[in-house]
Amino acid sequence: xxxxxxxxxxxxxxxxxxxxxHLVKWSTQEVAWFSCLLLVLTGCMxxxxxxxTLERAGAPSSGIGPVLCLAGLFLLIWGSKLNLINAFGSDxxxxxxxxxxxxLYPAVLQGKLHPSLLFQPYNEHRPLLTRLLSIMLLKxxxxxxxxxxxxxxxxxxxxxLTGFCLVLWRLAGRKNxxxxxxxxxxxxxxxxxxxxxxxxxxxxxxxxLGFSVLAIVLxxxxxxxxxxxxxxxxxTLFGQFSLxxxxxxxxxxxxxxxxxxxxxxxxxxxxxxxxxVIIAVAILGYQLVPVSQKFVFERFDLIGSSRVFGNTxxxxxxxxxxxxxxWSPFFILIRNQFRAKETSRLAQVLLALGVWALLQxxxxxxxRGSSASRYRDIHAVGLLANLVITFYFCAAHRSLSNxxxxxxxxxxxxAAILVICTAMSAxxxxxxxxxxxxxxxxGIQEVNTASYVLTGDPSSLVxxxxxxxxxxxxxxxxxVLTDPVLRRVLPAGIRAPLAIEPAESLGFSPGAIPPGLxxxxxxxxxxxxxxxxxxxxxxxxxNPISGSFRWLVFDVAGGGxxxxxxxLPSGGMAIxxxxxxxxxxxxxxxVEAPRAPFRLHASDGSGHDGWLAFxxxxxxxxxxxxxxxILSANLFVLAFGMISLFAGLITLPKENxxxxxxxxxxxxxxxxxxx
Numbered sequence: 001x002x003x004x005x006x007x008x009x010x011x012x013x014x015x016x017x018x019x020x021x022h023l024v025k026w027s028t029q030e031v032a033w034f035s036c037l038l039l040v041l042t043g044c045m046x047x048x049x050x051x052x053t054l055e056r057a058g059a060p061s062s063g064i065g066p067v068l069c070l071a072g073l074f075l076l077i078w079g080s081k082l083n084l085i086n087a088f089g090s091d092x093x094x095x096x097x098x099x100x101x102x103x104l105y106p107a108v109l110q111g112k113l114h115p116s117l118l119f120q121p122y123n124e125h126r127p128l129l130t131r132l133l134s135i136m137l138l139k140x141x142x143x144x145x146x147x148x149x150x151x152x153x154x155x156x157x158x159x160x161l162t163g164f165c166l167v168l169w170r171l172a173g174r175k176n177x178x179x180x181x182x183x184x185x186x187x188x189x190x191x192x193x194x195x196x197x198x199x200x201x202x203x204x205x206x207x208x209l210g211f212s213v214l215a216i217v218l219x220x221x222x223x224x225x226x227x228x229x230x231x232x233x234x235x236t237l238f239g240q241f242s243l244x245x246x247x248x249x250x251x252x253x254x255x256x257x258x259x260x261x262x263x264x265x266x267x268x269x270x271x272x273x274x275x276x277v278i279i280a281v282a283i284l285g286y287q288l289v290p291v292s293q294k295f296v297f298e299r300f301d302l303i304g305s306s307r308v309f310g311n312t313x314x315x316x317x318x319x320x321x322x323x324x325x326x327w328s329p330f331f332i333l334i335r336n337q338f339r340a341k342e343t344s345r346l347a348q349v350l351l352a353l354g355v356w357a358l359l360q361x362x363x364x365x366x367x368r369g370s371s372a373s374r375y376r377d378i379h380a381v382g383l384l385a386n387l388v389i390t391f392y393f394c395a396a397h398r399s400l401s402n403x404x405x406x407x408x409x410x411x412x413x414x415a416a417i418l419v420i421c422t423a424m425s426a427x428x429x430x431x432x433x434x435x436x437x438x439x440x441x442x443g444i445q446e447v448n449t450a451s452y453v454l455t456g457d458p459s460s461l462v463x464x465x466x467x468x469x470x471x472x473x474x475x476x477x478x479x480v481l482t483d484p485v486l487r488r489v490l491p492a493g494i495r496a497p498l499a500i501e502p503a504e505s506l507g508f509s510p511g512a513i514p515p516g517l518x519x520x521x522x523x524x525x526x527x528x529x530x531x532x533x534x535x536x537x538x539x540x541x542x543n544p545i546s547g548s549f550r551w552l553v554f555d556v557a558g559g560g561x562x563x564x565x566x567x568l569p570s571g572g573m574a575i576x577x578x579x580x581x582x583x584x585x586x587x588x589x590x591v592e593a594p595r596a597p598f599r600l601h602a603s604d605g606s607g608h609d610g611w612l613a614f615x616x617x618x619x620x621x622x623x624x625x626x627x628x629x630i631l632s633a634n635l636f637v638l639a640f641g642m643i644s645l646f647a648g649l650i651t652l653p654k655e656n657x658x659x660x661x662x663x664x665x666x667x668x669x670x671x672x673x674x675x
Contacts, residue, residue: 027111028139034115035132038238045214045235048228049167052221056345057170065652066169066177072645073181074162077188079638080425081154081197086631087428088198088435090442091147091491091624092449096201098471100127101134102480105144108135109485119241121290124367128241130204141623143549144489146200148627153196153203157377160210161188167217168388171346172665176391178649182414183387185645187380189422192316194435195374205377207242211235212249213381216352219253221345224274233281240285245360247285252356254278256348259334265343308365313358315371315379327382329389330354336667344665350385357382373432392666415649419642426638445470450494450522453481492553492624497524497616500542500600507538508602513613517557520586520615527613528604529558538604538612544570544597551625552617554589560610564603569594574601579612590625591617 026034093101100122107113118131134149141148165184169177196202218232239246257275260266310320313327333351337343360378364371371379424430448469452460461474471477480486487496512527513519528538556565559579567575577591604612630637 025111026108026113026115028108028135030115031108031113031118031132031135032139035136038129038132041231041234042238045218045231048222048231049214049217052218052228053167053170056173056221058173058175061174063651065648065650066174068644068648068651069177069181070162070166070648072641072643072648073165073185073188074158075637075641076185076422076645077161077641078154078158079634079636079641080189080191080422081157082151082631082634082637083426084191084194084197084428085147085150085154086634088194088438088442089147089150089631090198090439090446091145091493092442092446092470093144093146093200093491094442094445094470095199095472096122097146098477098480100131100201101138101144102486104131104135105138105489106483106485108138109489124244124290125204126241126244126288127201127204129207129238130201130242133203134201137623138489141621142489143491143619143621143624144486145491145621145624145627147491147631148624149200149203150198151627151630153200153206156203156210157196157206158188160206160213163210164213167213167349168346171221171344171349177652178411179391179414180388181645181648182411182418183384183391185418186414186421187384189418189425191425191428191431191435193373193376193380194432195372196377198435198438199374202374204242205374208239208246209377209381211239211242211246212356213353215239215249216253216349216356219250219278220256220348220352224271229274233278236281236285240288244289245363247282248359249352249356250278250282250285251359252352254282255355256352259337259351260343260348263338263340263343265337265340305365308371309361312361312364312371312375312379313382315376316383326386327354327358329386329393330382332393333389333666346665350389350666353381353385357385373435389666392664396664396667411649415646422638422642426635441467444468446493447522449477449481452478453487453490453494453496454522454524488548492618492620494522495618497618498545498547498552500545500616502540503543503599504539504541506540507604508540513557514611517613518586520555523555523615525555525613525615526602527558527611528602529611529613536605536607538602540600540602542600544599546597547593547617547619549619550593550622551620552591552593553620554591554617555586555615556589556613557586558610558612560606562603562605562607563610563612564601565612565614566601567591567594568599568601570596570598572596577614579614590620590628593617593619 104113104117107117118128119126133152137148137152138144161184165177165180168180169175172180191197193205196205212235215232215235218228218235222228222232233250236246236249239249254275257266257271257278261268261271307320310323311318314320314323315326317323317326330351333347337347337351357378360375361371361382364375364378428436445468448460448464451457458474458478461469461477464474466472469477481490490496507530508526508528510527511519511525512529513525514529519525526540552567554565554577556577556579563579565577565579567577569575572594575591575594577589579587579589600617602612602614604610
């Protein structure tokens with residue numbers, strides 16, 4: 001009775017909050033409180049998932065081996081993503097970021113955000129959680145910085161995969177952790193889903209993945225209509241407010257429960273109401289999909305969609321005919337469920353994950369017509385489920401389970417494959433040509449966007465080829481960039497420099513650089529170079545200035561003896577800016593800005609032997625600076641993760657693989673006709 005009252009009160013509060021969405025306006029403070037509420041609910045889901053998986057985990061493991069393995073897996077995956085961001089990331093917002101964050105941020109910063117805007121559809125999705133994450137990162141850092149978002153998203157992805165590994169290990173009775181770590185590690189370090197890593201608004205895919213796995217585990221491992229079971233339903237709603245297919249997790253669970261009832265491993269009368277409620281909530285989730293994006297039978301192309309579905313299901317292969325090979329372990333497991341006297345939670349979770357991945361491929365085939373890189377984190381779940389099933393299928397045969405090579409040699413062979421995959425990812429070997437082209441296109445987008453911010457000239461954006469500007473509509477992009485509130489938080493790469501006026505300027509002039517040095521049309525550049533230098537010494541001193549952020553970014557070229565560039569704080573020591581003594585090109589220098597007003601001082605006393613050129617400084621927030629320091633240490637994180645994982649593999653206590661019979665949590669009984 002008490003639980004029912006609590007649920008009724010909670011639902012009433014949610015309904016009342018929803019009714020008031022149009023009556024109030026929020027600033028970052030209200031968004032922060034709302035985010036904390038959702039974070040507490042997520043914590044309750046994780047606590048419940050931890051409890052229900054521990055109940056089926058078997059005897060506790062001794063030693064530090066499991067901790068080293070899981071920590072190593074997390075660092076290995078995160079280091080691989082950091083390496084990719086460091087090599088190909090750009091702080092220019094791209095595509096959907098302008099349509100979502102570019103609209104959200106001015107309203108939030110002015111305290112005029114209608115809460116309903118957080119739930120507003122964008123294409124076929126309602127990315128509430130992604131919007132909240134973006135707003136909170138803006139609040140914490142103070143600046144719109146896609147690099148910060150990428151790193152946080154990669155951290156989230158690494159945590160989800162590590163938690164997924166922990167769940168599988170526990171459901172398997174705390175056995176075969178090396179196998180799960182290696183399989184998930186290989187999937188995690190490869191860059192097949194590079195769009196999600198390098199896209200600032202793609203955390204929605206990670207939220208969908210995390211909450212779908214959480215919902216499947218809670219709904220299948222909990223008794224129906226308990227608190228943890230209802231938290232599983234809530235997890236699917238969180239997934240629904242990530243991407244439009246969040247309700248698919250409920251359909252996958254319903255399919256598994258029906259399979260259990262048909263096969264006789266579960267009582268239909270006991271499961272009927274749970275199935276009815278799950279399907280009802282799934283229908284409710286589908287109703288949240290925008291009407292314009294729902295399934296329309298008049299436009300249905302059965303042959304074309306089926307072919308795309310086959311190609312999607314066949315991933316990582318590229319032909320639909322190979323889908324039968326990829327998914328054969330899954331269908332063998334389904335057949336085995338009809339012959340088994342009972343079914344394990346691990347088998348049910350793997351079946352649900354397989355159904356989930358197949359059902360996710362349906363809207364991809366229908367709405368998109370092809371599977372882009374951003375969808376492959378979803379496909380990877382189906383591949384992983386089939387790999388785990390294959391492992392247990394092999395382990396169920398006495399000829400393999402009793403073989404010493406199979407017990408240890410196969411693990412180290414998998415570890416060697418993981419090392420090779422990690423090396424390929426770190427060296428960017430055989431990567432997508434589209435991804436390899438991204439740095440060049442990002443550089444063009446930065447020049448064009450920053451030029452418009454600097455000059456206000458529409459020709460910087462209008463009439464440019466596709467992907468030469470970071471959004472498909474130049475008019476919309478200009479309307480967003482003209483907002484003075486948004487301009488205050490623009491990323492360092494495209495924001496206007498500090499408004500610096502000279503107090504003294506002798507020999508330094510705008511754009512005075514050697515002919516061989518590339519021009520920076522999107523920066524305000526001062527230089528001392530002259531073809532006929534008549535001054536023995538050039539000097540520049542600015543009026544006192546102060547900034548809003550902690551760090552300053554300069555583009556510097558030239559240098560040599562007698563040349564200096566420095567910041568002069570009021571009442572403090574001079575802060576030198578080292579040009580590096582090079583004259584062949586520009587380099588980016590980041591310097592900490594004084595808290596007090598300061599002057600910028602440049603001096604060229606090299607006579608005819610040298611020159612100096614520098615851009616007026618752009619501001620960078622403290623969070624962005626330290627995130628970039630973490631990015632520069634990506635190889636260290638990667639190496640430390642690999643060392644930790646291998647140390648865990650070595651220190652793990654030796655365990656026997658599941659044998660033929662009741663010890664195997666997936667194949668307790670193997671039909672005799674199978675080889």
